[in-house]
Amino acid sequence: MSRYLETFLRHKIALMLPIIIALTMSTWYATSVPHKYETDMTVWFDTAAPSQSSLEDPSPYTTPAAQGQIVLQEFFGTEQFLINVAHRGPLADFLANYHPAKKGPSSLISTVKSLFGKSSSSSAPVNSQIVDSEITSLLGKAFTVSVLGPQIVRITMIAPDPSYMPATLNAVAAEYIDEVTSSLKTRDAASVAYYETQVNAAKLSLSAANSAVVAYQQAHPGALPTTDPDYNQLTQVAFQAQTNFTSLQNTLQEANLTLQNVQAPAAFHVVDPALAAIELSNKKHMLFTVIAGLLAGFVITVLALSALVALDKTARREEDIEGLLGMEVVAIIRELPSQRRLPAAVRRVKSS
Amino acid sequence: MSPAEPTSQPDDPTSLATIKQLTVISRGPGPQPNANTDDAGEVATWPAPADRAPDNTHRSKARQIEWASIRPEVLQSCSVALRRMGDSSIGSIAVTSTSRGEGRTTVALGLAATASLELRRKTILLDLDLEHGAIEKMTAVGPGPGVVEFLYEEASIEDCLQPVDSDVDIVRAGLLRDRGGVATRIERLADLIQQLGDRCDVMVADLPPMSSGVTAARIADLFESVTLVVRAGGVTVPDIEQTASVLSQRPFVILNGTAAPRSSWVHRILGGRP
Numbered sequence: 001m002s003r004y005l006e007t008f009l010r011h012k013i014a015l016m017l018p019i020i021i022a023l024t025m026s027t028w029y030a031t032s033v034p035h036k037y038e039t040d041m042t043v044w045f046d047t048a049a050p051s052q053s054s055l056e057d058p059s060p061y062t063t064p065a066a067q068g069q070i071v072l073q074e075f076f077g078t079e080q081f082l083i084n085v086a087h088r089g090p091l092a093d094f095l096a097n098y099h100p101a102k103k104g105p106s107s108l109i110s111t112v113k114s115l116f117g118k119s120s121s122s123s124a125p126v127n128s129q130i131v132d133s134e135i136t137s138l139l140g141k142a143f144t145v146s147v148l149g150p151q152i153v154r155i156t157m158i159a160p161d162p163s164y165m166p167a168t169l170n171a172v173a174a175e176y177i178d179e180v181t182s183s184l185k186t187r188d189a190a191s192v193a194y195y196e197t198q199v200n201a202a203k204l205s206l207s208a209a210n211s212a213v214v215a216y217q218q219a220h221p222g223a224l225p226t227t228d229p230d231y232n233q234l235t236q237v238a239f240q241a242q243t244n245f246t247s248l249q250n251t252l253q254e255a256n257l258t259l260q261n262v263q264a265p266a267a268f269h270v271v272d273p274a275l276a277a278i279e280l281s282n283k284k285h286m287l288f289t290v291i292a293g294l295l296a297g298f299v300i301t302v303l304a305l306s307a308l309v310a311l312d313k314t315a316r317r318e319e320d321i322e323g324l325l326g327m328e329v330v331a332i333i334r335e336l337p338s339q340r341r342l343p344a345a346v347r348r349v350k351s352s
Numbered sequence: 353m354s355p356a357e358p359t360s361q362p363d364d365p366t367s368l369a370t371i372k373q374l375t376v377i378s379r380g381p382g383p384q385p386n387a388n389t390d391d392a393g394e395v396a397t398w399p400a401p402a403d404r405a406p407d408n409t410h411r412s413k414a415r416q417i418e419w420a421s422i423r424p425e426v427l428q429s430c431s432v433a434l435r436r437m438g439d440s441s442i443g444s445i446a447v448t449s450t451s452r453g454e455g456r457t458t459v460a461l462g463l464a465a466t467a468s469l470e471l472r473r474k475t476i477l478l479d480l481d482l483e484h485g486a487i488e489k490m491t492a493v494g495p496g497p498g499v500v501e502f503l504y505e506e507a508s509i510e511d512c513l514q515p516v517d518s519d520v521d522i523v524r525a526g527l528l529r530d531r532g533g534v535a536t537r538i539e540r541l542a543d544l545i546q547q548l549g550d551r552c553d554v555m556v557a558d559l560p561p562m563s564s565g566v567t568a569a570r571i572a573d574l575f576e577s578v579t580l581v582v583r584a585g586g587v588t589v590p591d592i593e594q595t596a597s598v599l600s601q602r603p604f605v606i607l608n609g610t611a612a613p614r615s616s617w618v619h620r621i622l623g624g625r626p
Contacts, residue, residue: 010585312585313588313589313590314584314585314586314587314588314589315582315584315585315587315588315589315592315607316584316585316610317584317607317610318605318607320589321582321589321592321607324589324593325589325592325593325596327580327592327596327602327603327604327605328436328602328604328605329604329605329606329607330432330433330437330579330605331429331430331432331433331436331606331607332429332606332607332608333425333429333455333459333607333608333609333610334425334609334610334611335423335425335609335611
């Protein structure tokens with residue numbers, strides 16, 4: 001312990017540097033991090049009509065709010081949904097026209113990158129890909145979804161600029177409705193296409209069965225289904241084909257009707273729209289950042305100190321000489337005298 | 353000649369515990385230097401010890417070193433070192449080190465001053481660091497011939513000896529003209545040391561560091577005792593071992609600059625020797 005302390009005191013400036021640098025950098029970073037703002041809205045989820053409302057089913061296996069939370073979280077995990085939200089709201093235009101000056105260590109990194117030509121200048125035109133990239137990086141972690149009850153879900157948005165936040169959050173609801181509607185339409189269109197194929201196949205089967213009955217009647221005039229088993233079988237096949245065709249036609253009609261009537265899900269609506277964002281206190285974040293910097297610097301210093309002690313093979317104590325070399329230390333001079341000017345008395349003697 | 357074996361009895365004033373007490377706490381038995389301060393710093397004065405009967409009146413008074421600038425702490429440590437090395441039996445001491453800048457000349461000065469002041473011995477301080485002789489810069493010795501001149505037979509011993517005190521003579525290094533000159537004149541150097549030894553009770557020689565070449569080791573062999581000055585933190589243990597291996601006798605060690613730059617509060621917390 002004493003050896004470590006002595007080594008530290010010998011190199012105190014060098015060993016304090018990592019702590020000072022880490023503390024300075026973390027403080028710089030903590031103070032340059034942009035302020036954060038928060039806004040939220042609550043939305044209503046219910047089971048889709050004509051199914052029974054979840055209000056009438058007090059203990060469903062999964063509540064509509066929980067289902068809605070899962071779907072919303074899935075949407076927030078997709079880039080396209082976020083980009084659509086940004087373009088529906090003011091965020092895309094905001095990012096295309098506004099370039100906030102970077103502060104703190106990130107500005108230093110940007111400067112260094114620009115010196116080595118690895119970063120485009122801020123005056124370069126912003127293309128849509130860059131904007132989309134900024135949108136996904138900004139909104140990727142901006143939303144959190146929490147369930148307040150069986151039907152109510154709260155969507156919270158945290159972002160560094162309050163100007164676009166309420167409109168963007170409201171755009172989430174609109175985009176959600178569009179996405180769901182679009183999904184339903186696509187699904188129903190696929191159903192219609194499927195049933196059309198089935199109807200066409202059934203129609204061919206029916207036509208073939210009818211042709212077989214007519215051909216048999218022409219070949220066997222006077223044959224009756226009650227007396228002729230072959231004729232009876234053909235008429236039954238034709239009947240079944242007709243039944244199948246009629247059933248599929250009805251299903252197709254229903255599917256067409258569903259497709260035509262697809263509209264915004266009535267089981268979803270906004271209860272509390274997003275209002276003006278409020279500023280969040282970042283004191284806790286600052287404190288943690290500074291402490292983290294301090295700890296990082298301390299760890300570096302401890303490692304450097306350990307390395308210095310481990311690499312120091314010089315003799316510093318009498319134990320080093322007597323213990324390791326077996327030589328006798330007859331005296332110890334604590335302080336190494338520096339070359340000094342001769343005292344006046346000595347100079348007088350010398351000059352005389 | 354082998355160095356006298358130091359005693360290590362618990363009650364012995366030269367035991368390690370006493371050394372620590374003397375060198376660190378500056379409190380304990382034995383003579384204590386006083387410090388006067390002039391325009392250049394501290395100059396030690398040394399009271400005459402009561403257990404040594406003065407043989408004349410001027411030695412009964414506190415004497416002041418007027419021929420060199422030596423810190424009291426160095427004198428105190430050198431006093432302990434002399435006692436540990438054999439005190440009265442010691443005749444000649446070669447002071448060397450592993451490398452330059454370890455405090456070799458300072459220790460040589462301290463040993464010479466202690467031998468003359470405390471042991472009341474006729475002392476000769478010999479500068480054998482012919483390439484970088486520093487004794488003349490740190491003492492009151494004036495210009496004149498030195499060891500080199502004697503080796504080249506340009507001066508006699510009487511010419512080279514410069515008294516700086518009633519009990520202290522100094523022989524300067526002289527003006528070096530040929531690096532290999534000493535190696536080829538080692539016999540003459542041995543003759544010089546022999547003759548100087550006859551003229552004094554204690555001879556202290558400031559040798560070049562062992563890193564300067566094998567000649568230093570050959571010169572060290574001409575002395576009864578070798579003191580290796582080690583600057584704490586300035587030289588590695590393997591290097592000290594290497595230095596000791598080229599010497600024919602086991603050197604005594606004076607450890608120099610052990611004071612860690614602790615602040616007073618650290619010292620208070622840890623207690624022991626800083």
